[in-house]
Structure formats: C-alpha cells, structure tokens
Amino acid sequence: MKKRFVVFYTAGVVLIFMFAAAVAVFFGAFQSSVVGSEVEEPLLPDERKALAERGAYVATAADCYACHTAPGGAPWAGGLPIETPFGIIYATNISPDKEHGIGEWTRAEFHRAMRDGVGKHGAPLYPAMPYVSYRKMTPEDVDAVYAYLMSREPMPVADKTNELTFPFNMRRLLRFWNLLNLPGDTFQARDDRSEQWNRGHYVVDALGHCGECHTPRNVMMGMKESAYLQGAVLEGMEAPDVTREGLLRMGFDAPSLAHFMQRGVSAQGGMTGDMFEVVHFSTQYMRQEDLDAMAAYLFDVDDIAAAEEPPPQPEPVEVSAEIAASARGTYLNLCSGCHGASGEGIPHVAVPMTTNITLRLEDPRNFLQTVLHGIPELDFPGVERMQPMPDFADKLDDQELADLATWMRARWGGQGSDVSPSDVENLRREAHD
Amino acid sequence: MTRATKPMSLTVNDRQVGPVAVPEGLMMQDFLHEYLNLTGARMGCGQGICHACTVVVEEEDGTLAEMRTCIVGAHWFEGRRVRTIEGIAERDTDGAVTDLSPVQQAFIEHFSFQCGYCTPGFVIGATVLLDRLQREPVSREDLEEVITEALDKHICRCTGYIRYLEAVRDVALKTPGLVTS
Structure with missing residues (x-):
C-alpha cells in the first residue's frame, strides 16, 4: 500500500514538473539569447x-x-x-x-x-x-x-x-x-585554419546560409548537423551535396566553383530554380575574396590556390543496346538541336551536356524534372542570357525519358544505375500533388 | 557521333513522302528545305526562340499541334502527318493557290506583316490556336489574352504584333463557335 502511494506520488510530481517545464518553455523561460x-x-x-x-x-x-x-x-x-x-x-x-x-x-x-x-x-x-x-x-x-x-x-x-x-x-x-x-553557440573562428578558410566558413554558414537548403533536415525540420551540406531535396529538386566530395563528384575545383557562384553559368551547367535566384540576388555581387574564401572553405583548404585539380571526366558506362537505340534517337531528335550531337552545346546558347553537373548526381531527379518541365529564360550576370528550354512532359513517355536519362547519365555522367519508367512516373505524380 | 542515315516516311501536306534515307540528327527544317524544297518554314534564330520555323503536326486524334523545326530532328516526324505553310491554302490540281485560309486572308486585310519573314510561323501558330478554340471556345473578354498567350512566343522584328492580334481576333469572332458570348 505504502509502496503504491510512493509510485503515484513520484509520478505525480514528475508530471507536474514536466507540465511546469513545458509551460515555462512555452512562455519563453528557457530562451537562450546570444545577443549582448x-x-x-x-x-x-x-x-x-x-x-x-x-x-x-x-x-x-x-x-x-x-x-x-x-x-x-x-x-x-x-x-x-x-x-x-x-x-x-x-x-x-x-x-x-x-x-x-x-x-x-x-x-x-x-x-x-x-x-x-x-x-x-x-x-x-x-x-x-x-x-x-x-x-x-x-x-x-x-x-x-x-x-x-x-x-x-x-x-x-x-x-x-x-x-x-x-x-x-x-x-x-x-x-x-x-x-x-537552435545552437547555443555563436560563430567561432578556428586558430588552426587560415583567415581565408575562416572567412569562407563565415560566408557559407552565417551570411550565405547555404545549409538551410544543402543540409538535410531532421524529423523536426531542423538542420541535421551530422549530414552538414550533404544535399537535400526541396520542392522536388535536389540541392546537391556541396561538401568537398560532392563538389569533386560534380567536377568542380575551388576556382571553378568560385567562378560558377559569380557567373551562374559555366562548363558545369547553368544555375536554375532557387539557386539561380541566389546568384541573381546575392553571389554575383560578392567580392572576389569572399567567393574565393567560400570555395576554399567548401573544399576544406587553407588557400584556394592550393586546391586540388578537379577529377577527370568520368568514364562512360555501357548501357544495353535497346536503351542506347531508344535514347540516342530521342537525343538526336529532341536535344541535339541545341545541346549538340555530341553533347558539346552551343556557346552562350545552350550548356554542354558532356560536363554537366546534373548528369553526375546519383539521383536522376534533377535531370528528369528539367526535361519534364523545362527551364524558363534566364538572365545571368553580365551579358549571358539563356533561352528557355522547352518542357517535354507531353513529348516523351515514361519509358523514353527513362531510357534517355539512363543513356545520358551513363555516357557523360559516368552513372551506371538504370533509371526506370516508374522513377519518371513518380516524379510526374509528385508534380501534381 | 557518326551520322548514319536511316530511312524515314511521313506525310507532308497530305502527300506521302518516303521512305527516304535521311541522316540521323538532321533537323526537320533542313529536311524540308533540302529534300522537299519546301522553304516556307523560315530559318530565323536556329535556337528554338523565334518560332519562324514552325509547322503543324496533325495528331492522330485530329487535333493540331505546333512544332519548331529548327531544333527538332527530322526523324522525330517519322510516321506523322505534317502541314507546312505551303499546305495551308487551298490549291488546285496544278498546285496553284485557289483560296487562302481565313488566317492568311485576315493577315493580308489587316496589313499584319511588313517584311514577312515571321509570317509563316504566325500563320501556323494562329491556325493551331483556332483549331484549339473550336474544341475549347473562350469568352469574349478572354479572347485577346488567349491570342496573346498563344502567339507570344512568335517574334516579329518589324513589331507588327498588334496587327497580327487584330487579324486573329477578327477571324475568331467571325468563325461561329470559337467565342462564347
């Protein structure tokens, strides 16, 4: 009897305490401020x-x-x-x-x-x-x-x-x-890294708030620090992995990344969607030293000049003759007019496919979304303009688009995994949700 | 990429064409110009922007669609029915034009074009639009907006846009069933 009373009593106290704590949080008692x-x-x-x-x-x-x-x-x-x-x-x-x-x-x-x-x-x-x-x-x-x-x-x-x-x-x-x-700490410069690296860290994390899109979110929609900048899907598009490994995979070295952030278009492709806006409103106006610092930090080097060379063009991967025949025909009929029969593109008109980032990503999502829905006309920094890319949602069926994706990703992106018609179907459905 | 040829067959302006050996990756415009001597679809930008090069594709369900020929390969049209600017007017058995289409007639009456380079594209675009309006009529107050939206992608360097718009509006209003009151 007595024992039971103790259990109830303890549970009651704990509940009251938890309730009080929740009320206290609700009304702001535990807010941590970093403002002096x-x-x-x-x-x-x-x-x-x-x-x-x-x-x-x-x-x-x-x-x-x-x-x-x-x-x-x-x-x-x-x-x-x-x-x-x-x-x-x-x-x-x-x-x-x-x-x-x-x-x-x-x-x-x-x-x-x-x-x-x-x-x-x-x-x-x-x-x-x-x-x-x-x-x-x-x-x-x-x-x-x-x-x-x-x-x-x-x-x-x-x-x-x-x-x-x-x-x-x-x-x-x-x-x-x-x-x-909300982390309790503020920005801390690291003594063991260069000024450029530290400035880059500040530009990436504090000002540029890159992680808000490029770091995946946990179940509470907070940034998942364990996967810092490793890429996430937002509004149907992948904000790619921009860690050193991710950037190398996309074919960047630090100087070419800094250039891309400033110009929005390069051999690696053109910025589209939300990232186009980032270039349009923000990074094109960044000082060269900040762009360099950002690139040095993302490549985790103390001096941008010391950054490693980009990896070589990935080796093409063989695809089945059936897929190749279907995809090659589609490519020549619907893509090559602008992107070139060999994927070379047209300077200042259409980006080359041979060095395009999107074909090197593991997930075919961005490629498929782009082909399905096209890209609006883009006004890049300086005098670069990009004509709209047509949408092909009603020109290609799921099988044709899947074959095209498999073939282009294998040929120019070095990606060996086949894209299936159901991948395309899922993305089409996602667009209607 | 080697440019092998591949046989293709299609119907152009109600006439059966092919099988004819056509290089893979040859753009439709080059095929029309060089193989069929149909030069009415104009080469403008060559990048799919100006729409001076468009043709009508007659879909199997009878509806019409507009396609650019400067950026679409000839082989994409394999087995399809295509109507070029040369096939829009009525012709007699000798090929002489007997009757312009309502769109063509309206463009002349409204002095819509000056240099005329973009006109084939505008005729194709307006023809496809009127076909759509037959199936999906629009209200009078929406008409101008619908025309603008449909023909917006066509570029006219002489800036005859308003006269093109007025001509198409005239045809739409005169043709029964396209505009609801």
Whole structure:
C-alpha cells in the first residue's frame, strides 16, 4: 500500500514538473539569447550613416532581398510566399515603415530577430527566416544590416497573414523547436585554419546560409548537423551535396566553383530554380575574396590556390543496346538541336551536356524534372542570357525519358544505375500533388 | 557521333513522302528545305526562340499541334502527318493557290506583316490556336489574352504584333463557335 502511494506520488510530481517545464518553455523561460547587452544602446545617426554602405554588402551576401521582396513588389516590403509542409508563410516587410515595417524596431530588437529568432514583441519567428544561420553573424554585421535597412525608403505595405494549419499557427510552440534546433553557440573562428578558410566558413554558414537548403533536415525540420551540406531535396529538386566530395563528384575545383557562384553559368551547367535566384540576388555581387574564401572553405583548404585539380571526366558506362537505340534517337531528335550531337552545346546558347553537373548526381531527379518541365529564360550576370528550354512532359513517355536519362547519365555522367519508367512516373505524380 | 542515315516516311501536306534515307540528327527544317524544297518554314534564330520555323503536326486524334523545326530532328516526324505553310491554302490540281485560309486572308486585310519573314510561323501558330478554340471556345473578354498567350512566343522584328492580334481576333469572332458570348 505504502509502496503504491510512493509510485503515484513520484509520478505525480514528475508530471507536474514536466507540465511546469513545458509551460515555462512555452512562455519563453528557457530562451537562450546570444545577443549582448551592448546593443541596448541605440546607434547614433552618424554611426548608422557610416555603417549603411557596408550593411548593403552584408545584406546582399546574406540574400535578404530574395525573400523580403516579392516579385513585382515594393523593395523590402515582403510578401513572398514561402511554401512549407505546414502551410504558407509570407516574408515580412523589413523596410523602415513605422506601421508595417521595422521603423519602430530598436537596434536590440533587430539583433534578437536576426540571431535569436524573436520578433519585436517577443514572439518567436518561424525558421523560414534563417535565424539559425544568422545566429552566427557577428554583432558588427547585424548592426550594419540594421543601419542599411533603416536607410531604405519606408514602404507602407501591410504584411500578409500566414496560412498555417493548427498547431503550427501557434508561434510559441517554436520555443520547443528552438530548444532542440537552435545552437547555443555563436560563430567561432578556428586558430588552426587560415583567415581565408575562416572567412569562407563565415560566408557559407552565417551570411550565405547555404545549409538551410544543402543540409538535410531532421524529423523536426531542423538542420541535421551530422549530414552538414550533404544535399537535400526541396520542392522536388535536389540541392546537391556541396561538401568537398560532392563538389569533386560534380567536377568542380575551388576556382571553378568560385567562378560558377559569380557567373551562374559555366562548363558545369547553368544555375536554375532557387539557386539561380541566389546568384541573381546575392553571389554575383560578392567580392572576389569572399567567393574565393567560400570555395576554399567548401573544399576544406587553407588557400584556394592550393586546391586540388578537379577529377577527370568520368568514364562512360555501357548501357544495353535497346536503351542506347531508344535514347540516342530521342537525343538526336529532341536535344541535339541545341545541346549538340555530341553533347558539346552551343556557346552562350545552350550548356554542354558532356560536363554537366546534373548528369553526375546519383539521383536522376534533377535531370528528369528539367526535361519534364523545362527551364524558363534566364538572365545571368553580365551579358549571358539563356533561352528557355522547352518542357517535354507531353513529348516523351515514361519509358523514353527513362531510357534517355539512363543513356545520358551513363555516357557523360559516368552513372551506371538504370533509371526506370516508374522513377519518371513518380516524379510526374509528385508534380501534381 | 557518326551520322548514319536511316530511312524515314511521313506525310507532308497530305502527300506521302518516303521512305527516304535521311541522316540521323538532321533537323526537320533542313529536311524540308533540302529534300522537299519546301522553304516556307523560315530559318530565323536556329535556337528554338523565334518560332519562324514552325509547322503543324496533325495528331492522330485530329487535333493540331505546333512544332519548331529548327531544333527538332527530322526523324522525330517519322510516321506523322505534317502541314507546312505551303499546305495551308487551298490549291488546285496544278498546285496553284485557289483560296487562302481565313488566317492568311485576315493577315493580308489587316496589313499584319511588313517584311514577312515571321509570317509563316504566325500563320501556323494562329491556325493551331483556332483549331484549339473550336474544341475549347473562350469568352469574349478572354479572347485577346488567349491570342496573346498563344502567339507570344512568335517574334516579329518589324513589331507588327498588334496587327497580327487584330487579324486573329477578327477571324475568331467571325468563325461561329470559337467565342462564347
């Protein structure tokens, strides 16, 4: 009898304790802030003025504009819909408008939004805003972005209401998420690595927030650190592995990667989809030393000049005569007009297939999606333009496209695994979901 | 890649062609120009952008589709029925034109073209559009937008776009069943 009482009593205490802990988390008792008290002091107008120009560069490198300006919308006024598995989140107005934007935000409130993921009134932000990455930004860079944004024209555009399902519409639940997914530490330079490597680490992790797409997510949608930058599927497309191994597989060396990030098009292909936007709004404007640093870090070398040579072109893999006959005919009829009979492409018109990244990826997904849905006309940095690639969803059946994929991947990408018609069918179905 | 030849057969403007040995990877436009002397499908950009080179493909279900010939290989058309710009007007047994198609007539009446280089493509594009409207009529208020969308990809360097649009709109409005009230 007594023993039973003890068990009940203990269980009760534990439950009450757990409930209290949950309530405490819910109301923010365990929020960890990396924002120092020095930012409580407002920046003086002169200080802001001096910082704004650098802030423009930091904001560009951090690619704030891409989300906080909707296509055709007012600059910095938000409105871009971000689709998540839980509904749509709209990017907010971060122009200095006092009513709709961040005009009334203090320096400290801005720091807490960027690095702690907490809004002006203390409510958690959704992690669609990459504060997990921006947490690693230096206070100086956050100040610079704040000064820059405050120097912009106020845009009186109201924020759109997010369309999220229950319980994801309860912002406070994000405190639990933060507890598990928001690292407690900030950016730490490593003494045993060069300045270039450390700068690259900062550009990749803090500013460029590369991991938000290139690091796969765990069941809680947090970045899975054990698979850091090893690639993930987003909205049907693979953001490829950009670790050293992944980059070598795609045929890059460090200088060619830096060049690709700046120009958006190279022998390895053209940037498309979300990554085109990254180049368009951000990396094309990065300074050469930052591009070099990013490439050196990703290749894990202290000096970009010391980076290894790219691996040789992969050896073609034999495919069955039946597949080759079907695919070769398809290629000559529908692809070779632009990409060349031998896959050589047309300079400034259509990228070559012989050195294309997409054919070297293990997963045929990006290749299949591109052939099914085509690519819109792209306006690359400088004077490079790319004509639209037609979509072939209604020109090729599942078998023809699977054969084409198998053959092209074997011939130019060195990939030996056959693509099956069901792979194509699955992707077609995915597009309709 | 060696360019072996392969026999192909197709129907062009209701006429059976082939079997004829055609190099693999030869673009359809070159086949039309060099093998059949049908030079109306124009070589413009050669990159699939300007759509001056398009032809009609008559699908098995009777519907019409538009295909670019500068970037599509001749062998893709194997066994298909193709109509080029030369086969749009009515002709007598000697091959002389007796009646222009409604689209062709409207382009003349509206002074739609100046240099005329893009015109074959616009005729093909408009013909395919009108065929679609027969099956899927559109409302009057949507008509201009539908025409613009359908012909948007055709490039006219003389910028005769508005006259092309007006001509196609005229034909669509005059032909019963294409536009719902």
